[in-house]
Structures are given as structure tokens and as C-alpha cells.
Amino acid sequence: MNIIKVDIDKSWISKPRGSVEYKAGLNKFLDFAFANASSDGMIHCPCPLCGFRLFQNREDAYDHLLLKPFPAKYTFWLHHGERRVGDSSTETQEVDPGSVYRDPLRDMVREAFNFPGSVVDEDDSGNKDVEGDAEELPYLYSEPSQAARHFDELLEDGEQELYPGCAKFSKLAFLVRLYHIKCMCGVSDKAFGMILELLCESFEHAKIPASLHDAKRIIRKLGIAYKKIDACPNDCMLYHGSDQELSRCKICGTSRWKQKSRRNSVVRINVVVKKNEKPQAAKVLRYFPLVPRLQRMFMSSKTSVDMLWHKKGPNSDGFLRHPRDGEAWKAFDRRYTHFSGDPRSVRLALASDGFNPFGNLSSRYSIWPVILIPYNLPPWSCMRPSSFLLSMIIPGPKMPGNDIDVYLQPLIDELKQLWGGVDTYDASEKKTFKLHAALLWTISDFPGLGNLSGWNTYGGRACPTCNLDAESKRLTFSQKWCFMGHRRFLNQSHRFRQDRVTINRPLRVDDRPSEDATNNATSMFPLIGKAVGASESLNLSPTERLQAHRHVLVNCAGVENFLEDFRASRKRQLRSIGKRNEAYIDRVVHREFAEWFKNEIPLGSTMHPRELQWLACGPNIQAKRFKAYNVNGFKFRTLSREDGMRTQNSGVCVTSDTRRT
Structure with a gap:
């Protein structure tokens, strides 16, 4: 074997x-590197930090290696x-660097079928020999002859x-790229078939499938097909x-098949709808098997290392940056x-919600996809759409509701199989192991939580955390549930935790003082309550001024x-005069204290605060009154x-020690 010599001096490395x-x-x-081994404008970065495992663009790779x-x-x-490359001669041959081309699709096909090929061990960051690149890999398929036939056909294509x-x-490669555009842009099957026909007629020498059926027949060999499972319409x-x-x-007892009424008949007769002499199912579940998709993640050299990040990542x-840092994962x-002993065991999350695929807001059609998320991957890749595993598509026209467990039966059967273990080939370690998987979380809105878990999310015990400890109350007029008792979630030392009156009592009216009502006397008379409506000015009589002055001083x-x-x-x-009973003393205080206080604290005194001086002078003649x-x-x-008015609320009780004169 000879080495392709490239006219590049490598002495610069030292x-x-x-x-x-x-x-x-x-x-x-x-x-x-970008001329011979780039994939989507990225290459394996050889810096010690990336270690040939991570892809980087040219600018980032240049910075890393500096x-x-x-x-x-x-x-x-x-x-x-x-x-x-193989050569019978012993001399090396010089080849133009631009002529060396490696098709990444061929590597994908070899890894997907677990067949020997030119798959590079990405853990080898040194200058190792490549005699073992064509190492034989174990077959994991029940029908190796059929897999080998598909593999050969795909390699030929x-x-x-x-x-x-x-x-x-x-x-x-051209067909996969074209079909990817069809899926991403929502091109219909009819339009895609017409495009293929046009391409075949225009480019006679190109090897392009003549119809959509031929294109699907080739793509289906990649093993990304789904199963159609008929379902009851109800x-x-x-x-x-x-x-x-x-x-x-x-x-x-509802029929499995789609039916329509026969026209021009006296009696309404339902007949089965057929296509190509086969009855059409009234409702079909599209199910994507989980086991082969998880196996592909370990059989691919590009994702098998990432599936161990949760164990090796620092x-x-x-x-808390990843679910592996949480208590649920650790518990x-x-x-x-036996599950956590192997870091390759897969932790999954399930997410589901309904949407209208037609984009018409007036339509009531609702379709429910079920998506699985592998949390073994690092946080920057596990939440990418490309990492999601579409498990099934539940058809409409109405949401499945609590009957969603009927459609989850195939997934549950596979999860039981994965809990026991499935033989899988690990491309990073080049050996077969038992793959285990478990479903740890579900991701949904609150009504979806009731559908997936069976929890009643509509009553007074709707909270799955509080359960019987929830303090719920049914509102009389709106017929809705409200939940109280949130003080228990505060810290023991919080000032609101023991405040049973203020927290739990509903605020019927806004009694917060207005910001513009503050003045210099707020330190002596804290503002309580708030006046409502416009004010009305009035002049106080001498008796009213005296009564107001006495009431303020005493309180x-x-x-x-x-x-x-x-x-x-x-x-x-x-x-000295023998009148020492409390009633008589109170009358004296009530009659004389206001005048005594005015003489005791004269206006302009330097020994008393200004607020007390103003208070001793008494109220102004003009006052404001609110209704x-x-x-x-x-x-x-x-x-x-x-x-x-129908409601009466004018009775006000004031506690005071003042008495009428």
C-alpha cells in the first residue's frame, strides 16, 4: 500500500x-482539509481540546490551533x-490534493448497516497505521441476507x-438531497413526482428515479421507514x-374501514372505500420504531461518543445545566x-402536543406528534431538532385526550424491550453491548399532563405536588377553582409566613394610600386608607374645630x-377639694387639655419639633370632605x-376617649 503524497511541507508543525x-x-x-474532508463546511478539529471529536469551521479551527x-x-x-491506496508498484505516486474526495454518504450507509468499510476511528489522534480499518463487524439483523442485499444496492447507488x-x-446523494428539500419545504407527492419526471426528460444521461415510487423504494432501504397501524375511529x-x-x-363495534354512502339509493347504504382493490382504514397511526433509531446513534461514529457525555462531561x-445534574437523575x-452501571443506557423524555397541520385557524383538525428526546447528549445538542426522535403521529380530526394511552402501546412495548436490553454495536469501542433505555420525564402543558399521566387537572386537587394538602376554594359565580395557602412555601423566618389575616384575606377594595397624600406629618400620623372621589371644601365652625382638635390630641x-x-x-x-374620681378628671382633661397644650408648646419654640407646634395650634378653618x-x-x-344605592355601608365606629362638651 502506498501513501498519497501531498506537496506540503509538514515541518511547520514543530x-x-x-x-x-x-x-x-x-x-x-x-x-x-477543507478540500478533501469537509462536511457541511466543517472538519474534525485536531487541537487537544477538541481531540478530533468535534467539528469546527475554518475560523474556529484556525483559532484553536493557534x-x-x-x-x-x-x-x-x-x-x-x-x-x-493499493498499488502493485513500490513507488509512491503523487496525486493532486483536490482529486481525493470522500463521500460522507457512503460512510453513513456503512455505519447504518453495521458493515465493514472505510470508517475511521475518531479516537485515534496520532499517526497510527490503518491496517485494521476494514475490521469485520458483527451482524445484528435477523435476516443478514436481506440486509446485505440492501447494503449492496445502496453502495451501488x-x-x-x-x-x-x-x-x-x-x-x-442527489436523491437524498432532493428528498430532504421536499420534506423541509412541504412539497406534495404529486409535485415531487412531476419534478422527477421533468428532470428525467431534461437530463437523459442522469441517473434520476423516474417516479416518486422509485425514489421512495431507494430511500426506504436506509431503514428510516415507519409502520402504519390501523386504529379505531373512536x-x-x-x-x-x-x-x-x-x-x-x-x-x-365501529368498522375498521373508511365508509361512504352510496348515491342514488332509496335506503342509505354505507360501502367500504377501496383503493387498488384494498379497503382503506378510517384512521391510521404512523409509528416510527424506537429500537433501530437508538441503535443508529451508537452505530454511528459521530454520535456514539456524544451519547457518553452525561458521564464524562465535566x-x-x-x-444545574443538564438533567444529569438534577436529583431525579441521581435518585x-x-x-x-443495573441500569446506571452502563453509561450507554439511554434516558429519554417524551413530549407531545396538538397542532393544526393545515395552518387554518378556523379548522378544528388537531394532529398530535409524540417526540422522544435523548438526554445522554450534551446540552448544546440534545435540544436541537436534529436530535429529536419522532416516535409517532396520532391522526385527527380531534385530540385523543385520555385515550392517548391507546396509541402509546407500541412505544411502551419497545420501552419494555429496551429495559431488558437489546444487542447493539458501539462504533466508538468496536464491540457489541446490551442497550438499555428508560423514559424518565414527560414534557407537556398542564392539560397534557392529565392526558399523559392520568392525573385529574380540573378539580380542587389538580396540583400534583400539593395533592391532598392543597387549600382550594370554588368561586361561586365564575365556577372556577382558586388555590390559597401559599404562605407555607415561604421560609420559616419570613415575615409573611405567620401573617394569617393579611395574606389569606381577599382584598376587596384598594385601600393603599395615594403617593401624593404624603406630607411632613406622616411620621406622626401614618396614612391609613385612601379617599375616594373628588374632595369638597368647607369651613369649620369654632365648635367643629375644637372637637377635631380634641380628638386628634387624645388619639x-x-x-x-x-x-x-x-x-x-x-x-x-x-x-384638696375631694373630687378625684376618674369621670370628673376625664371631663377636666377634655375641657382644658387643648388650651394647656397650646400654651405649653408655643409656636416658634426651639425645644419642641415643628410637628408638635403645628399640632398645638389646632386645625385650619378650611377642610376637605370626601363622600x-x-x-x-x-x-x-x-x-x-x-x-x-342597594348596598349600605355608612356605619363607622371610632374608638376615642373624648367626650362632648
Whole structure:
């Protein structure tokens, strides 16, 4: 075997990374690699950080190899297009670097069928020999002859040029690319078939399938087909397994086949709809088998390493960035040690929701896809659409509701099979192992939680976390459930945890004080409640001013010390005349304290605060009056305001020590 010699000096590898020789050699290496081994504009990055496992574009690969050293022993660029070719002569032959082309589709076919081929061991980052590249791999199929036949046909299609002289597309690569465009752009089968016919007529020498049927027959050999399972139109059962030959539902008795009424008949007669002399099912479930799709993830050299990230990926700071960092994942591993003992065991999540495939908001048609998400992959790839596994498509026209478990039966059967283990080939370790899988989570909205788990999400015990501990209440008029008692979720030291009155009492009216009502006296008289409506000005009479002044002084916390001093002095004065009962002392205080307080704290005094000086002067002559006031969650109105109203709430009780004169 001879080596393809490339006219590139590789002595730059040992040069300093900042030198001109190193940068020039690195650019030549990238030119060669992207010309011979690029996939979607990306190559395997040989830097120590990526280790030939991660793909990078040209700019990122250049930056990586400037920051990190180029592998010193990687002088034979096996991963980037340099190949050994058979030759009877002992001399080496010089080949143009641009002529070496490696079709990635051929590698995909070989890995998908688990057949020997030119699959490169990506863990080899050095300059190893390639004598073992064609190592025999075990067969995992029950019918190896049929698999071998499909494999040979696909290889033949993959090696055929699309037309004589075409080096960029093979027959299989062009068809897969064209079919991918059909799926991504929503091209109908009829339109796609017409496009194929036009291409065949226009390019007679090109090897293009003549019809959609021929195209599907080739693509189906890749093993990405789905199963059609007939279902009862009323979502009662699947015609699957032992019930596959039934023609009527064994639960509701509805016919399995699509029916229509015969025209021009006196009596309405339903006849079975047929296509190509075969009866058409009224409802069909499209099911995508899970086992072969999980096997493909390990049989591919590009994804088998990523499936071990959850075990080998670092997590030094302890933050929750992936489900593997959560307690549910760790508790499951501790409970089922036979499952967690192998890091290749797959953890899955199931997501489902309905949507209208026709894009018409007035249509009530609802179709439900069921998607599986493998959480073994790293977080930057497990949530990509390309990593999702479409498990089934539940047809409409109405949502399955609680009968979704009928359609999940094939998936549950496969999950039971995977729990016991399925023989699978690991391309990264080149050996067969028992593949296990388990469904750990479901992802859905709250009504979907009731459909997938069977939990009642409509009553007073709808919360699956609180369950019987939920404090629910049925609203009388709206007929809806509300949930109370959220104080228990606060910390023990939180100031609202023991506040049973404020938290649980519904706020009937807004009694928060207005922001513009604050003034300099708010420290002495905290604002309580809020006035409602427009104010009305009035002039206070001398009696009203005195009554208001007395009431404020007696009920003000800042005047309590002055009030006690005045009461004690009057008790000593009244001791001589024998009038020391509390009723008489209260009348004296009520009659004389306002004038005494005004003389005790004169206006302009430097020994007392300005608020007390203003308080001693008494109220202004002009005052504001409101017809309603909100306080303590209730609204109080004046008698004139309530005149003619059905609700009456004008009674206000004020606790005070003042008495009438």
C-alpha cells in the first residue's frame, strides 16, 4: 500500500505557534482539509481540546490551533483526506490534493448497516497505521441476507455518478438531497413526482428515479421507514398484534374501514372505500420504531461518543445545566444500579402536543406528534431538532385526550424491550453491548399532563405536588377553582409566613394610600386608607374645630407623655377639694387639655419639633370632605352618597376617649 503524497511541507508543525512558518503551514493544512474532508463546511478539529471529536469551521479551527499546539505526531493526515491506496508498484505516486474526495454518504450507509468499510476511528489522534480499518463487524439483523442485499444496492447507488463526469453528487446523494428539500419545504407527492419526471426528460444521461415510487423504494432501504397501524375511529383500540386481523372494534363495534354512502339509493347504504382493490382504514397511526433509531446513534461514529457525555462531561461548579445534574437523575441511578452501571443506557423524555397541520385557524383538525428526546447528549445538542426522535403521529380530526394511552402501546412495548436490553454495536469501542433505555420525564402543558399521566387537572386537587394538602376554594359565580395557602412555601423566618389575616384575606377594595397624600406629618400620623372621589371644601365652625382638635390630641401617640403629665397635675390639684374620681378628671382633661397644650408648646419654640407646634395650634378653618373612603379592605360612604344605592355601608365606629362638651 502506498501513501498519497501531498506537496506540503509538514515541518511547520514543530515551529513556534507565533512564527510565520507555523501560520503559513496551518493555512495550507486547512486548505487541504477543507478540500478533501469537509462536511457541511466543517472538519474534525485536531487541537487537544477538541481531540478530533468535534467539528469546527475554518475560523474556529484556525483559532484553536493557534491557541493550542498542533499534535506533533499527527504527520499523516488520516482524518483530513490523506489516504493509503493499493498499488502493485513500490513507488509512491503523487496525486493532486483536490482529486481525493470522500463521500460522507457512503460512510453513513456503512455505519447504518453495521458493515465493514472505510470508517475511521475518531479516537485515534496520532499517526497510527490503518491496517485494521476494514475490521469485520458483527451482524445484528435477523435476516443478514436481506440486509446485505440492501447494503449492496445502496453502495451501488452511492458509487454511481449522477451523470458521466460528475464528481460532486452520486445517484444516492442527489436523491437524498432532493428528498430532504421536499420534506423541509412541504412539497406534495404529486409535485415531487412531476419534478422527477421533468428532470428525467431534461437530463437523459442522469441517473434520476423516474417516479416518486422509485425514489421512495431507494430511500426506504436506509431503514428510516415507519409502520402504519390501523386504529379505531373512536380511539378505542389499535389493530395491532393479535388484533391485526379484526375488521371491527371489539369495544365499540365501529368498522375498521373508511365508509361512504352510496348515491342514488332509496335506503342509505354505507360501502367500504377501496383503493387498488384494498379497503382503506378510517384512521391510521404512523409509528416510527424506537429500537433501530437508538441503535443508529451508537452505530454511528459521530454520535456514539456524544451519547457518553452525561458521564464524562465535566461539572465543576455544581450548577444545574443538564438533567444529569438534577436529583431525579441521581435518585434513578441509585435505585436502578443495573441500569446506571452502563453509561450507554439511554434516558429519554417524551413530549407531545396538538397542532393544526393545515395552518387554518378556523379548522378544528388537531394532529398530535409524540417526540422522544435523548438526554445522554450534551446540552448544546440534545435540544436541537436534529436530535429529536419522532416516535409517532396520532391522526385527527380531534385530540385523543385520555385515550392517548391507546396509541402509546407500541412505544411502551419497545420501552419494555429496551429495559431488558437489546444487542447493539458501539462504533466508538468496536464491540457489541446490551442497550438499555428508560423514559424518565414527560414534557407537556398542564392539560397534557392529565392526558399523559392520568392525573385529574380540573378539580380542587389538580396540583400534583400539593395533592391532598392543597387549600382550594370554588368561586361561586365564575365556577372556577382558586388555590390559597401559599404562605407555607415561604421560609420559616419570613415575615409573611405567620401573617394569617393579611395574606389569606381577599382584598376587596384598594385601600393603599395615594403617593401624593404624603406630607411632613406622616411620621406622626401614618396614612391609613385612601379617599375616594373628588374632595369638597368647607369651613369649620369654632365648635367643629375644637372637637377635631380634641380628638386628634387624645388619639395621637406623640402627645401621650404630655397628656399623662396634664392628668397627673390635675389629680394633685383636685385632691384638696375631694373630687378625684376618674369621670370628673376625664371631663377636666377634655375641657382644658387643648388650651394647656397650646400654651405649653408655643409656636416658634426651639425645644419642641415643628410637628408638635403645628399640632398645638389646632386645625385650619378650611377642610376637605370626601363622600367615600377605603380602609381595611372595605369602602365606607356617607349617608348622602348611599341614598338610592342597594348596598349600605355608612356605619363607622371610632374608638376615642373624648367626650362632648
